[in-house]
Amino acid sequence: AQKVTQAQTEISVVEKEDVTLDCVYETRDTTYYLFWYKQPPSGELVFLIRRNSFDEQNEISGRYSWNFQKSTSSFNFTITASQVVDSAVYFCALSEAGDYKLSFGAGTTVTVRA
Amino acid sequence: SAVISQKPSRDICQRGTSLTIQCQVDSQVTMMFWYRQQPGQSLTLIATANQGSEATYESGFVIDKFPISRPNLTFSTLTVSNMSPEDSSIYLCSVLRRGNTEAFFGQGTRLTVV
Numbered sequence: 761a762q763k764v765t766q767a768q769t770e771i772s773v774v775e776k777e778d779v780t781l782d783c784v785y786e787t788r789d790t791t792y793y794l795f796w797y798k799q800p801p802s803g804e805l806v807f808l809i810r811r812n813s814f815d816e817q818n819e820i821s822g823r824y825s826w827n828f829q830k831s832t833s834s835f836n837f838t839i840t841a842s843q844v845v846d847s848a849v850y851f852c853a854l855s856e857a858g859d860y861k862l863s864f865g866a867g868t869t870v871t872v873r874a
Numbered sequence: 875s876a877v878i879s880q881k882p883s884r885d886i887c888q889r890g891t892s893l894t895i896q897c898q899v900d901s902q903v904t905m906m907f908w909y910r911q912q913p914g915q916s917l918t919l920i921a922t923a924n925q926g927s928e929a930t931y932e933s934g935f936v937i938d939k940f941p942i943s944r945p946n947l948t949f950s951t952l953t954v955s956n957m958s959p960e961d962s963s964i965y966l967c968s969v970l971r972r973g974n975t976e977a978f979f980g981q982g983t984r985l986t987v988v
Contacts, residue, residue, distance in 0.1 A: 763928055793975045803964060805917075805979035812975070851916065855977075860970055861932075862977060864916045 762787045764854050766865035774873050777838045781785075781868050782812065783852030786833065789813075791857040799867070800848040811835060825866040842872045877901075880967050887987050894902055894953045895953030897967030897985045902947040905970040907977070908940070912963045920965075925948040957987045 763786040773779050784792065791814050796808040809821065811828045827836045839846050852865040878899035887893050897906065906923040921929040921942055929942035944950040952960050967980040 780963070795976060797979075801983075804981040805966060807976050807978055810976045812959050850917065855975070858977065859922075860977065861907065861922065862909075862968070864918075866916050 762792075762854050762856060764852050764863050764865035766852055766868050768868045769866070770869045772871045772873065773842055775844060776841050777872075779842050779846070779870055779872075781837045781838065781839075781850050781852070781870070783835045784833055784871060785852070785854050785864060787854060787856060789856040790842045793838045793855045793857070793860075795853040795855070796826070796835075797851045797853060797864075798848045798852065805851070809837070825848075839862070839870075842870075844872050844874050846870060847872045861866070876958040877932060877982040878967060878978060880983055882983055883981060884984040885986070887985065889958050889987055891957055892953055892955045893957065893985060894951050895965055895967070897950045897952070897969075897980055898966045899948045899969050901971075904947075904972045906944060907968040907970075908942060908950070908952045909961045909966045909968060909979075911966065911982075919965065920952070923952075954985065958984075959987045961985065962987045 764822045765784045792813045798806045823840045825838045849867045849869050851867045854864045855862050879898045881896045908920040909917045910920050911917045920935045923929050923942050923944040925944045941953045951963040964982045964984050966982045968977045970977050974981050
């Protein structure tokens with residue numbers, strides 16, 4: 761069975777600070793996919809990034825970056841120079857090749873204060 | 875991304891009644907899923923909606939309580955039957971396009987049972 765753990769329940773920062781969200785996962789599959797989603801107060805779930813298990817290269821996309829380390833089963837996500845509009849609940853999720861069903865972490869609530 | 879229209883966006887229902895939620899996608903997708911998000915909680919998969927056949931339910935969810943239809947590749951419905959206050963949640967439709975691994979979500983249906 762797959763499992764996703766987000767140990768941080770809430771993070772509060774002042775605008776322009778960086779925010780790093782932690783995610784640790786468990787899976788028996790060798791091929792799997794990791795995701796970060798954002799859920800603003802309006803409630804919709806917005807896809808942010810995806811990483812495949814066979815690609816550990818870390819990337820930056822605008823103000824978002826991620827650090828995927830298979831050795832520690834971690835998939836951390838960083839928002840650089842945070843803005844008030846980044847305030848939301850962020851979910852880490854995992855799916856295994858073949859069924860694409862998502863297992864979500866508990867979510868981390870990020871509050872960015874002006 | 876896919877354009878996903880989910881209706882209704884919210885509803886307040888009397889206990890003992892049923893509500894049918896619709897999910898319409900702008901183009902053909904390979905997979906459709908229904909998730910539930912209870913207040914303050916993460917997302918839990920209810921079932922995979924299979925085109926032209928019975929949905930595949932996750933542990934803890936049964937067809938009598940959550941009947942699902944998917945008559946074609948772009949449309950699915952989820953019914954929440956014989957509702958109780960414990961069914962108050964956000965219900966989200968999710969889709970996958972062929973060749974993609976990231977799922978996109980509808981805006982959700984915020985259900986309150988009184």
